[in-house]
Amino acid sequence: MVRQRSTGLQQTEWDILATLWELRSASAGDVTKAIQTRHSWAYSTVKTLLKRMVNKGLVRAHLKSDVWRFSPVYSRLELQQRQWRHFVDVAFDGSVKLATQFVLSKERSGAARSRKTGEKA
Numbered sequence: 001m002v003r004q005r006s007t008g009l010q011q012t013e014w015d016i017l018a019t020l021w022e023l024r025s026a027s028a029g030d031v032t033k034a035i036q037t038r039h040s041w042a043y044s045t046v047k048t049l050l051k052r053m054v055n056k057g058l059v060r061a062h063l064k065s066d067v068w069r070f071s072p073v074y075s076r077l078e079l080q081q082r083q084w085r086h087f088v089d090v091a092f093d094g095s096v097k098l099a100t101q102f103v104l105s106k107e108r109s110g111a112a113r114s115r116k117t118g119e120k121a
Contacts, residue, residue, distance in 0.1 A: 008083070008086065008087075009058075009083060012049060013049070013058065016031060016046070016049055016050065016053060017053075017058065017072055017076075017079065018076075019034045019035050020059065020070060020071060020072045021075070024071060025070070027067050027070070028043060028046050028047040029043060050070050053070075054070070057073060058072070058073055059073060060072075060073055
């Protein structure tokens with residue numbers, strides 16, 4: 001059986017992309033420094049993640065003055081749209097209507113439960 005490659009993103013990839021969206025273009029060292037407030041990743045870890053993200057087509061790499069710089073291929077909105085579409089295709093057989101109904105029904109049931117318990121939804 002041939003396994004289909006997942007197009008879903010890992011939390012680590014979202015974190016790296018959030019940093020790149022903020023910095024626009026950065027070296028692995030720049031990303032390591034910027035992400036230290038959220039993760040205590042080593043430089044080698046960040047470099048490995050960036051290389052994998054380049055291979056997945058999420059990040060582009062270009063050599064500038066003997067330093068590899070990385071930038072996001074997609075804007076945050078473009079990637080959110082792509083991920084939403086993938087989720088709808090996989091989980092709801094491509095039906096935006098079913099996905100929306102599901103989300104709305106969960107919102108309603110969560111709000112009703114919150115009213116009963118006095119918690120915020």
